[in-house]
Amino acid sequence: MNLRKWAACLLLSAGIFVLQAQQQNPPAPDQPTRPPAQPADQPGAHENGSQASPQPAAQNNQNSPELPENVREIIRTAMGIGAPPNPEAAARGQKTFVATCGFCHGTNATGGAQGPNLVRSTMVLHDQGTGKEIAPVIHSGRPEKGMPGFAGLTDDQVHDIAQFLLGRTQAAANRMEYTIQNIVTGDPHAGEAYFQAHCAECHSPTGDLSHIAGKFDPVALEGRFLYPANNPYGMGPPPDPRALKHVTVTLPSGMKYSGVLAHLDDFSVAMRDDSGAYRSWVYDDVQGIHVEVHDPLEQHLKLLRQYSDAEMHNILAYLETLK
Amino acid sequence: MNLKAAACLMFLLPVGMAAQGLDPQAILHPVPGSWPTYNGDYSGRRYSPLAQIHQGNVRDLRLAWVYHVDTGPSASPWGPQIKSTPLEVDGVLYFTVPDHAWAVDARTGREIWHYKWDSKGGIHIGNRGVGIYHDWLFFETPDDHLVSLDKNTGKFRWAVEIADLNLEYFSTPAPMVINNHILVGVGGDSLDDPGYLEARDPETGAVQWRFNTEPRPGEPGSETWPDAQSMEHGGGMTWLSGTYDPELNLLFWGTGNPNPVHAPQSRKGDNLYTCSIVALNPDSGKLVWYFQPSPHDTHDWDNVETPVILDAEIDGKPRKLLAQAARNGYFFLLDRTNGKQLVTQPFDPDLNWSKGVNATGQPIPDAAKEPKTDGALVNPASGGATNWPPPSFDPQTGLFYLSATPSYSVYYLTDTSEHPEGYGGRDSPVWAQSELVALDAKTGKVRWRHIYPEESDSLAGILTTAGKLLFTGDPSGNVIAFDPVGGKPLWHAVLTSSVSNGPMTYELDGRQYLVVGAGDTLYAFTVSSK
Numbered sequence: 001m002n003l004r005k006w007a008a009c010l011l012l013s014a015g016i017f018v019l020q021a022q023q024q025n026p027p028a029p030d031q032p033t034r035p036p037a038q039p040a041d042q043p044g045a046h047e048n049g050s051q052a053s054p055q056p057a058a059q060n061n062q063n064s065p066e067l068p069e070n071v072r073e074i075i076r077t078a079m080g081i082g083a084p085p086n087p088e089a090a091a092r093g094q095k096t097f098v099a100t101c102g103f104c105h106g107t108n109a110t111g112g113a114q115g116p117n118l119v120r121s122t123m124v125l126h127d128q129g130t131g132k133e134i135a136p137v138i139h140s141g142r143p144e145k146g147m148p149g150f151a152g153l154t155d156d157q158v159h160d161i162a163q164f165l166l167g168r169t170q171a172a173a174n175r176m177e178y179t180i181q182n183i184v185t186g187d188p189h190a191g192e193a194y195f196q197a198h199c200a201e202c203h204s205p206t207g208d209l210s211h212i213a214g215k216f217d218p219v220a221l222e223g224r225f226l227y228p229a230n231n232p233y234g235m236g237p238p239p240d241p242r243a244l245k246h247v248t249v250t251l252p253s254g255m256k257y258s259g260v261l262a263h264l265d266d267f268s269v270a271m272r273d274d275s276g277a278y279r280s281w282v283y284d285d286v287q288g289i290h291v292e293v294h295d296p297l298e299q300h301l302k303l304l305r306q307y308s309d310a311e312m313h314n315i316l317a318y319l320e321t322l323k
Numbered sequence: 324m325n326l327k328a329a330a331c332l333m334f335l336l337p338v339g340m341a342a343q344g345l346d347p348q349a350i351l352h353p354v355p356g357s358w359p360t361y362n363g364d365y366s367g368r369r370y371s372p373l374a375q376i377h378q379g380n381v382r383d384l385r386l387a388w389v390y391h392v393d394t395g396p397s398a399s400p401w402g403p404q405i406k407s408t409p410l411e412v413d414g415v416l417y418f419t420v421p422d423h424a425w426a427v428d429a430r431t432g433r434e435i436w437h438y439k440w441d442s443k444g445g446i447h448i449g450n451r452g453v454g455i456y457h458d459w460l461f462f463e464t465p466d467d468h469l470v471s472l473d474k475n476t477g478k479f480r481w482a483v484e485i486a487d488l489n490l491e492y493f494s495t496p497a498p499m500v501i502n503n504h505i506l507v508g509v510g511g512d513s514l515d516d517p518g519y520l521e522a523r524d525p526e527t528g529a530v531q532w533r534f535n536t537e538p539r540p541g542e543p544g545s546e547t548w549p550d551a552q553s554m555e556h557g558g559g560m561t562w563l564s565g566t567y568d569p570e571l572n573l574l575f576w577g578t579g580n581p582n583p584v585h586a587p588q589s590r591k592g593d594n595l596y597t598c599s600i601v602a603l604n605p606d607s608g609k610l611v612w613y614f615q616p617s618p619h620d621t622h623d624w625d626n627v628e629t630p631v632i633l634d635a636e637i638d639g640k641p642r643k644l645l646a647q648a649a650r651n652g653y654f655f656l657l658d659r660t661n662g663k664q665l666v667t668q669p670f671d672p673d674l675n676w677s678k679g680v681n682a683t684g685q686p687i688p689d690a691a692k693e694p695k696t697d698g699a700l701v702n703p704a705s706g707g708a709t710n711w712p713p714p715s716f717d718p719q720t721g722l723f724y725l726s727a728t729p730s731y732s733v734y735y736l737t738d739t740s741e742h743p744e745g746y747g748g749r750d751s752p753v754w755a756q757s758e759l760v761a762l763d764a765k766t767g768k769v770r771w772r773h774i775y776p777e778e779s780d781s782l783a784g785i786l787t788t789a790g791k792l793l794f795t796g797d798p799s800g801n802v803i804a805f806d807p808v809g810g811k812p813l814w815h816a817v818l819t820s821s822v823s824n825g826p827m828t829y830e831l832d833g834r835q836y837l838v839v840g841a842g843d844t845l846y847a848f849t850v851s852s853k
Contacts, residue, residue, distance in 0.1 A: 044423065078446070078447070079446060079513065080445045080446040080447075080465070080488075080491060080493060080513075082442055082444070109740055110740070110743060110744065117552075117742065119744055120490075120514050120515050120556060120744065121489065122487070123491075125487075125489040125490050125491075125514070126489050128489065172513075172514060172744040173491055173513040173514050173745055174513075175513070175745060175746040175749060178738075178746065178748070178749050179737055179739040180735045180737055180738075180749065181696045181697075181735075181737065182696070182697070183696070183697040183698050183735065184697075185697040186697075197344065219735075219751065221749075222698065222733060223733070223753060224752050226700070226731070226733070226753045226754075227731070227753045227754040238723070244410040262800070263777075264776040264799075265636065265775065265776055265777055265797060265799035265801060266776060266797065266801070266803070266812055266815070267812070267815055268803065276842060302702075302756065304753065304754060305673055306733055307700055309691070309695070309698070309699050309700055312700050312733075313697055
């Protein structure tokens with residue numbers, strides 16, 4: 001489904017909301033508002049690399065200070081995900097589950113040697129964290145399938161297990177909070193050689209890129225060097241103002257105007273000149289108008305069409321050395 | 324009463340109860356100038372024979388009316404988006420946004436009725452509209468109900484559940500009416516659910532048949548999955564209306580991506596019938612043929628894009644054809660009698676995920692471009708090189724038109740376990756460009772490409788008309804009329820939002836109307852002189 005753009009639009013709206021609500025760093029008038037950076041490389045990812053983290057979603061959330069809770073809530077609503085489990089109950093439930101159920105169903109509830117995956121079990125999904133649907137099965141077992149009953153578990157313990165399972169299904173369903181693993185795998189020396197050959201004309205490791213790796217996490221840094229603008233739905237921070245397009249408009253009279261491009265479509269152009277004044281022209285009404293756009297990102301787009309994955313990884317590895 | 328008599332009565336009863344309104348037989352031969360289905364007719368061409376608005380007067384198009392939808396508090400913070408194509412039946416337009424349906428006077432834009440469904444939840448990403456059978460109107464809801472209303476009053480008849488909300492299904496397509504079958508597709512790929520398409524009874528909503536997009540163990544196609552588990556959780560949603568050839572009595576439907584979406588390690592194989600075009604008998608739901616444009620998809624490239632019916636001479640012989648511009652960046656031309664491929668041609672010049680085309684005309688996915696833990700840079704992004712916004716085939720030019728978004732994304736695998744879940748990965752969009760592309764329908768070769776100046780991954784639907792015009796929208800909020808031969812813009816108007824649906828047209832009292840949806844508003848245009 002084409003949810004990505006939509007969910008990220010939400011993030012954008014939410015981001016605006018958050019900025020307004022907190023009155024932090026209101027965007028400059030000319031700068032489009034961008035969504036807050038998304039979590040990347042969260043600590044606490046499960047060792048085997050599964051996003052099926054053993055922690056309930058609600059606890060995972062604390063690992064993503066960049067994403068405010070109200071934004072997270074809007075994403076949950078947009079993705080059709082209900083209220084999160086109670087974190088304490090889910091944590092207790094996880095302990096009980098691992099000790100009592102984990103041997104057959106796997107410690108992550110994704111299925112084991114004998115028991116099925118419970119994260120996408122219809123019964124568990126209908127239970128919705130209440131414990132009411134799963135209680136009879138836990139208490140009486142399914143002897144015909146070799147599952148023993150656990151009559152000794154109290155209703156509270158079953159409820160805790162249900163809360164743990166709710167967190168697990170929500171973590172699987174909410175891809176906006178998936179944890180991206182280590183992406184710094186390339187060869188920094190090869191990356192440096194590529195940089196010197198293709199990027200050094202505009203960028204310098206001791207100048208504009210000094211300590212760049214300390215400013216952005218690796219996923220954001222990768223998105224940023226690939227194409228530093230027009231990434232409103234990606235996982236990167238706002239674009240560098242140096243990426244803004246400039247435009248020179250020459251009128252039939254010979255009069256020239258230059259400034260930062262504010263709008264461009266097939267029928268009109270608009271800019272903001274050095275004094276901050278806004279000007280626009282409709283092509284139909286200014287026959288003979290000449291519009292020249294200067295795109296500082298042309299080289300980025302050219303390289304984007306050429307990168308091998310190895311080159312992408314190497315460049316990132318090199319930039320990561322610029323702590 | 325004997326059984327035979329009872330069966331006879333059952334057959335007669337529905338006709339007696341719903342003898343008025345839009346007879347399904349009338350959809351087979353639409354009244355010229357009406358728009359009785361999502362695509363205007365069964366072919367999916369979105370070509371109208373109307374020519375009152377033409378190249379000579381298009382610059383005089385003027386606003387006839389505006390209808391602004393008011394949904395009250397919305398589940399989406401930016402408000403409702405009209406993605407549905409209105410149906411025009413007997414002077415009334417019928418359209419939807421999630422949980423809402425409207426009837427609006429097609430001549431004046433005045434509201435006739437507004438129905439609101441009380442939602443239990445689900446993803447409210449969009450709704451493509453309604454289907455009409457006699458006096459009954461049908462639409463689907465985010466919480467997986469098929470709702471039926473009286474089209475004249477908006478009064479509720481009944482609602483039936485068509486999928487399980489707790490399993491994270493949600494439903495967006497416009498139901499499609501063929502004879503006495505209401506075809507309902509489903510969506511949702513958050514939790515590895517199996518996809519299906521159902522025919523429902525227009526009187527009761529009862530299931531007439533169900534086509535499962537995954538085979539069951541032992542059935543043909545099951546050899547393209549490693550085990551029963553992977554098939555049971557294999558995805559393949561059916562979230563866009565299909566097309567229908569009444570002569571062949573074949574229904575053509577596109578299916579969505581397999582699950583887990585980006586983490587394919589538990590579903591080695593081609594994963595039939597996901598990312599496919601399936602041809603079904605609409606009376607039985609039985610599979611007649613299939614073609615799979617994206618074998619073993621790992622990039623979320625649902626193959627639901629409209630399979631467009633067209634006839635043309637190829638090598639001097641008249642052929643019954645089916646054309647699709649797929650989300651994976653390729654244009655496909657098939658023989659619609661048997662599904663055999665004739666053309667496979669990329670329309671996205673920079674796509675980099677395929678190693679070529681195999682003997683049956685399918686792209687060969689490059690495993691190196693599957694999502695990786697440290698990222699794979701792939702063109703196109705997960706939104707695809709095109710998507711659901713309707714394309715158009717113009718028989719006057721022989722060209723197939725689509726909105727395209729060549730784009731790059733880094734695809735990260737996040738779930739490396741043996742049995743991943745849900746998406747199992749994410750993609751980070753890097754760059755996109757929005758285009759209108761005209762292809763030679765017989766060869767798939769690009770005839771012209773209009774790149775919109777504003778960098779965007781925005782797409783709009785397309786309408787062509789006998790007035791030698793192509794209507795669509797750009798990413799900058801313009802509705803535009805293009806010359807379909809050369810691709811030159813002839814007229815435009817700035818709307819409050821970019822075109823968000825497929826433009827449609829109809830004629831009433833000798834006047835042709837053009838209607839587009841842009842965000843939360845419908846705009847109708849006409850020319851002054853008839």
